[in-house]
Amino acid sequence: MQTKNQIHSSRIPFDLNFKIWIIFFGITCASFFQILQAQEIVYSPITPTPPERVKVNSIFIIGNEKTKKEILLRELDFTTDYYYDWTTFLDILKADRQKIYNLRLFNEVEITPLFTGEEEVEILITVKERWYVLPSVIFQLADRNFAEWWTNQNRDWSRVNYGLRINHNNVAGRNERLRFIGQLGFTKSLDVLYSKPYIDKKQKHGLAFQLTYSDQKTIALKSEQNRQTFYANPTEDVLRKNLSSAIRYTFRRTFYNFHFVTAGYTRTWINPEVLEINPNYFQHDGNTLNYLYLQYSFRHDKRDNIAYATDGELLQFTATKYGIFRTQDIDEVELNLTANRYLPISSRFHFATGLTGYWFLSKNQPYTLVRGIGYFPNFIRGYELNVIEGQQLYVHKNSLRFKFLDVAYDISNLITLDQFNTIPLKLYLSANFDHGYVKDRNRIPENLRLTNRYLFGYGMGIDMVGFYDAVLRFEYSLNNMGEGNFFFNFRAPF
Template sequence: MKQYRLSIPQRYIKSIYLLMALISLVLINGYAALAQTPDTVSQDSSALKIPEQVSVNNVFIIGNEKTQKNIILREMNVAPGVVYDWEDFLRILKTDQQRIYNLQLFTSVEITPLFVEDEEVELLVSVKERWYVIPSIIFDLADRNFSEWWINQNRDLSRVNYGLKLNHNNVGGRNEKLRVMGQLGFTQAFDLTYSIPYIDKEQEHGLAFRINYNTNKTIAVKSAQNKQVFYTNENEEILRKNLGASLQYTYRGNFYNFNYLTIGFSNTKIHEEVLTQNPNYFLNDSTRQKYFYASYNFKHDRRDNIAYATQGELINVGVTRYGLFTNDDVNETEISLIANKYFRFSDKTHLVTGISVSSYLSSRQPYTLVRGIGYAPDFIRGYEIYVIEGQQTFIHKNSFRYKLLDVAYDISKLIPIEEFNTFPIRAYLSANFDHGYVNDRNHIPENAALTNTYLYGYGLGLDLITFYDQVIRFEYSVNSQQEGSFFINIKAPL
């Protein structure tokens, strides 16, 4: 993919293009008005005409004080020297703007065509960078979701994690991610992750590595009545230690398709009392489980906003092999599929529908690999406090959403930092219906109420999308057991 760089000093670009923008604004407004009232073109020969075609002379970028230009240009399909039909040109600019924003490096992105001739433009890409270095205090729940902690765990404050975390989301201006985390509380953990999206000139190949270590004095040892059963011994000793490491290679051949190949290692040691609570915790009558694994994922992502999409599609296909060598303690293969479609009917309404399918090839897994409804990312609304475990899972989720609010507040007087001086709020009312099925080949009696049976949940919700694309959902849902409850969730459901 070609890259386009200009040698004009950054300090001159703003002043030169401020004048050009003012001139072009008049032309653009004229074109827009004529596009909405096409009859005027034929009736008034002296009026400005919308160009049938347009070509781009140069692409200029301002506002990227940290981010390198080639990272932004990588997301742009429009290129200098190419002639475009006018309608196609506008559509490409809109898509380019969405892709740049989905880098999650900027709080705002604007692409403005500046006319220098009737059919020639200069493109001005104006970005506003986020705050990339974010040290923060960890204070969050160890449980699967807020409702699990509030209802099943009786709001137990000992089940809180606390510590320090440092995220650097643009280390060298090339969209590298660095995450360092030290955590105490319910789960004591250390985590180091570093990723660089592109290691080559063509910006197609990337690498990432991760190393993590964690210990727990309280762990889920099994499930009963479709709820997790936790255990802590009398002396409050550490019951589980885990050391993991992985290396990931990424390949991005075009704008929307991503390939991930991961190789990793896991080493878990448990207290002997865990086997007393669940003799099949590891399936090998041992207090240690170690194995290498490899996975391949293909992702096709054309969402307009990866944090909370209203248009586009997402497909993710994966296969993971647990146990690469004969002396590994696990011998398992998992396949998975996620396919979501987003239909926008108007600026205020859209429909989201998506399926999630996963399957193990064998009939029994160690409890450390247990899957099903209730474990991220698979859930059905109304079943947040349950875990439905098995070897095959199928879920179909649906939401019809109506935008109630879309505002942005200027808080520069309160926070005089450019990266934080705008506080956006979007609110959507959602009508939801999810349904699915978990196949448990082992037919465990104490979990038979919800496994191997059709499940569904429905209700209403309020979704809030705010600062730095944070999503908070407030939902009231009723499940197929006719249990209704209020739930709070973080992140978009699909």
Template sequence: MIALLVSLGEIKAQDTSLSPVNPSTPDSVKVNNIFIIGNEKTQKSIILRELDFTTDFVYDWDTFMGIIKADQQKIYNLRLFTEVEITPLFMNDREVEILISVKERWYVIPSVIFQLADRNFSEWWTNQGRDWSRVNYGVKINHSNVGGRNEKLRFSGQLGFTKGLDILYSKPYIDKKQKHGLAVQLTYADQKTIPIRSAENRQVFYTNETESVLRKNFATAIRYSYRRTFYNYHFVTLGYNKTWVSPDVLVENPEYFQHGDNELKYAYLQYSFRHDNRNVAAYATKGELLQFTATKYGIFYTKDLDEVELNLVANKYFTLSDRFHYAAGLTGVWFLSPQQPYTLVRGIGYSPNFIRGYELNVIEGQQLYVQKNSLRYKLVDLSFDISRFMPLEQFSTVPFKVYLSGNFDHGSVTDRNNIPENARLTNKYLFGYGAGVDVVAIYDMVLRFEYSLNNQGEGNFFFNFRAPF
């Protein structure tokens, strides 16, 4: 009996020694190893690239926990995973092992194209009278993780209102240090109905009597990217564009291309700097986005076009509490010349430069600024496990969030040409305000339902498929 009790005591002591170590919060820790699970397709190096900590280094505990939280968000914003979790596992009171657990998305998504050709849903519903001929349809194939290296491959063939072909391949890293990347794109499109000008701050569309093709566009570009730090990106793009229009278009608008010919050809060079530190890229509630872009149209042959365009985007997202957050965004566009070919015309009403309440309008000019504001309240935050009905693990969990928003946008467009038929809204201070419901669902899908009024006394209900900024 005594021997049996001694043996049980030894077993109990052994079991206790195998239980997890739960020390009090340490002042500092050293990372011994990093383990990744769940990455069946994605290469380990793509995930490790986002980490701001390394092994065999001692970190202050509070600083280390902040790093883990930021790194978890960076990995999620790769848009390769539906779930990301980084967990420190204590080996003793001073050393940890890091476990990174990810749940991969479905990367190859063939889909049917069925989308409106107009600027937004409200333009099609109200201004175009819900005309079903203004719908594009076709086939699109997206591969968002070619070879497990976060490479993107997109192919789309489109018929309907706009016939087109689009091929894009991008490789984020072409070097061992994972700083330099390349992307190439080729697009072609032709249309039988095109906007040729604006009047009364709305687009004027034209179709000739024979319903023949009025515009053909071919474009190709190669882009070099440099990611020096986690949140800062540099892009240099060299591209070529060729646009042909029917002579009938120049009868309707002789200044469509400005130089009197029905063909516009130019090469362009573009530089863009992007600082992106948002917690969720598709619908941010914390962080900031800053982007500056300069484009020179006409670099080898400037007879058709010689123009410079500058763009600025500056967004800031503030978490006020667990339920409330505030988002503010500023965009600006500047052309240096007083007039542009109509294919380059910018203004409020063209993505992403919207003032809520003016979705039905286009306010065209050479300079613009738009400042947007949203105060949002998280009403619903749920996640549904549908694994019993869905055999694919990538779709087994459906997140569902609902936000209530109060919105105020304002801005103006400077038109140096002072076109009389657009004078109601150009060169004037404009603002719009209202309330909305934002739904954020699986794979960062965003649906917005808003009612907005503007300072012209006009109000309407608007529906959109993406976050406003």
């Protein structure tokens, strides 16, 4: 695609630096084109019409102090020594800028075509890297959401997890990710994850490894009246221990399509007291659950921002087989489908809609595999206080959003580090409507109020998208049972 003589990294020799300055000077004097980079690429020709086509001679990258240039070049949908229609080329640059930003390695990305002739350009990619090593203190609620903790658990501070999380999001400059979590409190856990997106020169194949251990002294045994029932014994013994490990293979054939194959092992031990209270916690005799599992997942991801999308689409299908070779403890198949669409209406309005479906093939599952509305990411706004469990689930979420604030605060006079001296802030007003259905083949009497029936919820909210794509949502929602409440969450709804 690109040759060594055509592609250059951030270490540009003196003669190339001189050449770039000459190009800039020539553009200024001739006023042929002025290309401004903000949210999109625009041009202002002095001649009546822009060129019909354009050819890329070379590609330059600056600002990538840590990140290898190959990681950025992998996202480009154009090559050198090839003619492109000018309008089409601008669309390609806009899409490539968004793909590079979605690597989540940079705070800012600019792609600028520099004219060296009437139909020839050189491409300058300018990036502003993020801070890649992010240690943080864990202080978070163990419950499903804030409303669950505030209302159902009576603001119990013992239900808080605390510890240390360390994320290294660019270990060797090739977008490798290393995560370590050491956690105490309501759930004690240790989690280590390492992922390498590309292990080959063509950058199509990747690998990831994960090891997780956790134990709990208070666990959810079942649900009654569509709310979780928790149990802790008087002596505060550990009630559940879980050890799991997994290896994942990734294949990225095209820019937006990913294939994942995961093989893993899980061992769950529970205190015999748990089976005395809920004999159906596992679906077999004994207080340990051991199984291998195999999972395949396909993802088509063409969102403009994976943290909070306003344009594009996401399609994901996953099939998981629990129990491989030995199926005494479990023999189950789970299927799930996610289809989200994000439609821009104008520069300030967009509409987001998402459909999710989960299916278990068997009538009964161990409680550790229970799914339903109320467990992330499946929820209907207005039912955040409930868990609606079953073997089949359908949820359709919708939001009409209006962006009423989009600013970036320059605090370089306080913080000189480039990774932290600009604070972006976007605020959206959202009108929401969600609806869905959970089918419980067992028709558990104490949960029939909300299972096997059509449910919907609606309301208004304010979404805040801030530093490093952090999301915070404030919403007031009502459901078709006439119940209303105020909720807030720390991630995008879909």
